[in-house]
Amino acid sequence: MTKTAFVNARLLDPASGLDTLGVLIVEGEKITALGANVAPPAEASVIDCKGLCLAPGLVDMRVAVGEPGEEERETILSTSRSAAAGGITALAMLPNTIPVIDDIAGLEFVARRAREAKLVKIFAYGAVTRGAAGADLAEMGLLADAGAVGFTDGSSAIADALLMRRALSYARVFGKAIVQHPEEPRLAEGGQMNEGEIATRLGLAGIPRAAETIMLQRDLRLVELTGGRYHAAHLSTGEGVELIRQAKRAGLPVTCDTAPPYFALSESDVGEYRTFAKLSPPLRTDQDRREIIAGIADGTIDAIASDHVPQGQDAKRLPFAAAAPGVIGLETLLPVALELYHKGVIGLLDLLRRLTVAPADILGLPLGRLSVGAAADLVIFDLDRPWVIDAAQFRSKSKNSPFDARPVAGRATMTVVDGRIVHVSE
């Protein structure tokens, strides 16, 4: 079995709190030893990390992929390449493909394509409802058995209260979370950006922040009623964070995530109709942005996901109202998240926890850890190296990044999945 020794690495493991200069040994697909006083075996090939950070590979719990059905936006292969370049070793894709992943065949298709790409680990959510149409429950039990990491209708909210109640109750049996897009659809209908002064000036229909809080409040009552596990995806408002904070305090089985645009950008980035700043949920106020950051810092927000939504030119080079929402994020997740560390908002291990072990735990995956016997899914990154994001260089098939030309610090230099090096950069 091949042995590799990563020497002279700053080992960072949020699960155990390890932060030390040392050595990590990989045999085959597993980590077999790590620590400050580990000596590399004589027969191992040695990779000198030169003091760079070595952490568990990132686990991205919210990624939209165009395959099957919209391969011009993104394929499973291009997703894999893009993720590997971003230091992501495992991701969970949304079921909003064509067709929707609401049966075993859909999950098996994804698994096969991911095996063929053989870069990063790609998991999939099963749809909560058939066709993600919001009416009838999908075969959640069979989907769970076939490897679904959770249930969600992805970019559509589960709007029907009765259906949500049943989904939360039913998913309990299989130990999976229901992942909600927390947005009251009628309040958001026709809306293009955050409701407020900027939307009014631009003459764009607004989406009130209450669209998020109303749905969260309803869902939290249903969680009380059912005891089902609930995960609120991509929080965008300060009040939303506060609702989750209170729910956790009350002991409800609730988790949540956000994505870099919601803590790095705000509604003012829409500027003069920049469609790359059109997201669902929309970018909110600067005050919301600060409260999202506070939620990340105090642990209310468990996970940071890329919320990668590839959109081609033909979906974005349109009048704002006609343009599709969503931005890509696989290759900017790490550097934009690291801004929070560089600004002193959060410690490095805590930040990495939200990018690795926390989302892995929410998905019930034994990933995101540096420990003996764990899969050798690793990212090596240069914490301080400044660079400028250049969307043209992305591996993603779509280039709709709002972070293009942003100066950042920190970049994945090597990505390892099951002991295989899947990405190396300068």
Added chain:
Amino acid sequence: MDQSQSIALPDGFVWTHRHMLGIEGLTAAEITAVLDLADGYVLQNRRVDKRSTELRGRTIMNLFFEDSTRTRTSFELAGKRLGGDVINMSVSTSSVKKGETLLDTALTLNAMNPDFLIVRHAESGAPKLLADKVNCSVINAGDGMHEHPTQALLDALSIRRRKGKLQGLIVAICGDILHSRVARSNIHLLGTMGARVRVVGPPTLIPSAIERMGVEVFTDMERGLRDVDIVMMLRLQSERMSGRFVPSVREYFRFYGLTPERLTAAKPDALIMHPGPMNRGVEIDSEVADDIGRSLILEQVEFGVAVRMACLRLLASTQANA
């Protein structure tokens, strides 16, 4: 351009905007320059020979993705009276597959080397999208709920010619503020020129945070009209009055229609404006609309041509300098 500049720009004044996409961002001096120039064109338009030569050789394309007879005709006359060549492209929205062909259409037309594209589109920001992609000047002839700059300029000219000024006047803009690009452009313009602007309408038709644009908000018509110099009525589209925003036409007229009685709250010499086309008996009573002593409605139409000539002339000056 070495043609006779029959109307000279004021000494030392240089117009710098290549496009006219909105009033937001224009200075008081720039707005005044448009109005001063338009005053001259009002006289030209009343002559027997209405044609001058400032735009001789230039091509103006009217690109209307939304139907509009009066605005399109007004731009057409404006271009022709300045000696330009005007082409009307009617692009019905039904046959256009949204913005994909919007850019394609614009790039195709751009390749024919027009000097001006006059664009009306149902979506906010569409003219800005075009302006970023073409070589010619783009004039926004109304985009979604965003802006309709030449309407605000013609409104300002109409007011200024009657009242002699804009500064210090109290102007009430009444009706469907939410969907109105005319309201937004007028709020920017009147605010910049030092008028006090009120918006008056049912809460469901007043956009959120509109007060941040420097206006006072009234949901009571009598209070909103108290002591105003100008009452600017907006058109309320019938599809918005069947329960979605307002319960019914008769309820709307009962609370927000402009009647002679309601008008008594305004100053005795208050003037009435409407961007047209009017819905008589919905937002405005015929008796008010047809009161020639108080109604500016036909002057608005007349001065629309002059204001559009002034805009074309000023934008043309940047093309000549380019």
